[in-house]
Amino acid sequence: MDELNDQIAQRLKKLDLIRGLGMNPFGGRFEAMDRAGELIARYGTATKESLEQNPVSATVAGRIVALRRFGKAAFASLQDGVDVLQVYLKKDVLGDQGHALAELLDIGDVIGVSGPLFRTKTNELTIEVKQLTLLCKSLRPLPEKWHGLTDVETRYRQRYVDLIANPDVKRIFFTRSTIVQAIRAFLVGKGFLEVETPMMQPIPGGATARPFVTHHNALNTDLYLRVAPELYLKRLIVGGLPRVFEINRNFRNEGISTIHNPEFTMLEFYMAYADYTDLIPLTEELIVELIEAVHGKGTQTIPYRLHPNDTQPTTLSFARPWKRLTYRDAVADRLGATPQQITDPAYVLAQATKHRCELKGGESYWRLVTLLFEQVVEPTLMQPTFITDFPVETSPLAKRKETDPDLTDRFELYIATREIANAFSELNDPQDQRQRFEAQMAERAKGDLEAQPLDEDFLRALEHGMPPTAGEGIGIDRLVMLLTNQASIRDVILFPQLRPEK
Numbered sequence: 001m002d003e004l005n006d007q008i009a010q011r012l013k014k015l016d017l018i019r020g021l022g023m024n025p026f027g028g029r030f031e032a033m034d035r036a037g038e039l040i041a042r043y044g045t046a047t048k049e050s051l052e053q054n055p056v057s058a059t060v061a062g063r064i065v066a067l068r069r070f071g072k073a074a075f076a077s078l079q080d081g082v083d084v085l086q087v088y089l090k091k092d093v094l095g096d097q098g099h100a101l102a103e104l105l106d107i108g109d110v111i112g113v114s115g116p117l118f119r120t121k122t123n124e125l126t127i128e129v130k131q132l133t134l135l136c137k138s139l140r141p142l143p144e145k146w147h148g149l150t151d152v153e154t155r156y157r158q159r160y161v162d163l164i165a166n167p168d169v170k171r172i173f174f175t176r177s178t179i180v181q182a183i184r185a186f187l188v189g190k191g192f193l194e195v196e197t198p199m200m201q202p203i204p205g206g207a208t209a210r211p212f213v214t215h216h217n218a219l220n221t222d223l224y225l226r227v228a229p230e231l232y233l234k235r236l237i238v239g240g241l242p243r244v245f246e247i248n249r250n251f252r253n254e255g256i257s258t259i260h261n262p263e264f265t266m267l268e269f270y271m272a273y274a275d276y277t278d279l280i281p282l283t284e285e286l287i288v289e290l291i292e293a294v295h296g297k298g299t300q301t302i303p304y305r306l307h308p309n310d311t312q313p314t315t316l317s318f319a320r321p322w323k324r325l326t327y328r329d330a331v332a333d334r335l336g337a338t339p340q341q342i343t344d345p346a347y348v349l350a351q352a353t354k355h356r357c358e359l360k361g362g363e364s365y366w367r368l369v370t371l372l373f374e375q376v377v378e379p380t381l382m383q384p385t386f387i388t389d390f391p392v393e394t395s396p397l398a399k400r401k402e403t404d405p406d407l408t409d410r411f412e413l414y415i416a417t418r419e420i421a422n423a424f425s426e427l428n429d430p431q432d433q434r435q436r437f438e439a440q441m442a443e444r445a446k447g448d449l450e451a452q453p454l455d456e457d458f459l460r461a462l463e464h465g466m467p468p469t470a471g472e473g474i475g476i477d478r479l480v481m482l483l484t485n486q487a488s489i490r491d492v493i494l495f496p497q498l499r500p501e502k
């Protein structure tokens with residue numbers, strides 16, 4: 001800590017010296033005419049002779065990430081976005097005042113430079129700086145061993161340092177932006193309208209999750225950060241907007257892990273006059289298009305590390321069509337059960353006990369099947385797999401199957417053992433929906449804080465009539481994890497939620 005304080009004190013002294021030169025250490029506008037990456041792409045193969053015969057002037061701004069002084073000259077590495085370009089600072093080129101400023105520079109300072117491109121004796125493309133401008137003096141040095149920073153606590157808590165130290169981290173978030181833009185383009189191309197719905201809601205609905213609560217002083221009422229936008233988007237279907245989508249922030253007051261963050265991004269879209277079977281090929285088409293946007297046209301396989309310490313990634317294949325299994329058949333397959341056994345409540349209870357599912361006593365048949373699915377099926381679903389025909393008991397907003405009223409027209413897409421998408425034919429029978437809400441409220445009365453509350457206004461909307469509709473939610477964060485080969489959700493969220501700093 002004393003060493004850090006000494007370094008900060010030295011930089012503060014340099015701050016005064018810079019001001020003594022008549023310069024502002026926290027400068028203003030600088031017109032960077034060039035980007036480091038573009039210069040490298042254009043002149044990376046240019047020879048020393050061609051640069052001498054056809055001089056190229058460049059003006060670049062960035063952060064100093066390396067500084068090597070010798071005599072009256074210095075080489076600095078300038079970071080501009082994800083790219084780094086070397087610059088050469090020499091006294092007889094900069095002049096006395098420019099050289100005096102160069103002598104006061106530190107790693108971390110932000111500068112602007114102008115000058116011709118040339119190649120050094122080691123053949124590195126470099127700017128010979130004729131004009132040096134200090135844009136921001138860095139008063140705090142980067143952490144020790146910051147280059148290639150690996151300490152996860154520092155990386156997540158001080159993301160700004162992580163972005164400076166690790167260009168690959170920057171690339172992840174550039175890729176995330178590419179993915180979100182591609183999703184928008186895909187859905188708009190299919191005739192969907194992008195909309196916005198409330199993030200603060202009087203009744204939290206649309207998902208089985210525990211909400212965050214806040215209080216609105218002027219209205220003197222409690223409000224909830226949304227757990228999902230579903231019920232509002234379906235109100236829009238009732239209102240006559242036949243295809244809508246929202247890329248939204250959701251908030252769930254739940255645990256934190258490598259695949260869960262309390263604040264996360266979801267895509268939800270709804271399509272009138274369709275059912276869940278229409279969404280299966282649409283989902284395949286969307287995700288394959290995103291894979292190609294990130295990995296190149298025609299890509300059908302990508303590597304993925306399920307855990308941070310995995311040394312050998314799994315190859316995921318997205319060749320269509322993807323595997324499909326019903327919910328109950330998936331459990332039966334893993335247990336080696338016959339069709340008769342898997343429908344026997346006593347057998348299912350015995351298997352749930354054998355596989356050490358968390359039992360409280362009195363679980364229904366479908367609750368036991370759900371516990372078994374989570375315990376024995378989910379960890380095996382590596383390749384893209386659609387699990388269909390979920391029970392009504394766990395699907396309060398989905399339409400019942402006409403062939404089996406205990407089941408719903410619903411699927412979840414699993415990739416690399418994780419739920420990526422959840423979709424169903426939307427329940428548009430207001431009487432059935434009321435009964436489902438009442439069943440959820442009964443569970444809530446028993447202490448289930450994640451059960452969905454009854455929403456009278458949503459029921460009123462359904463009573464006006466909602467056309468047959470298919471709806472889907474896709475977790476953007478988990479999708480980005482897949483497409484960038486990241487094992488932790490914290491690596492694809494710029495500012496993940498962390499415990500308070502001690």
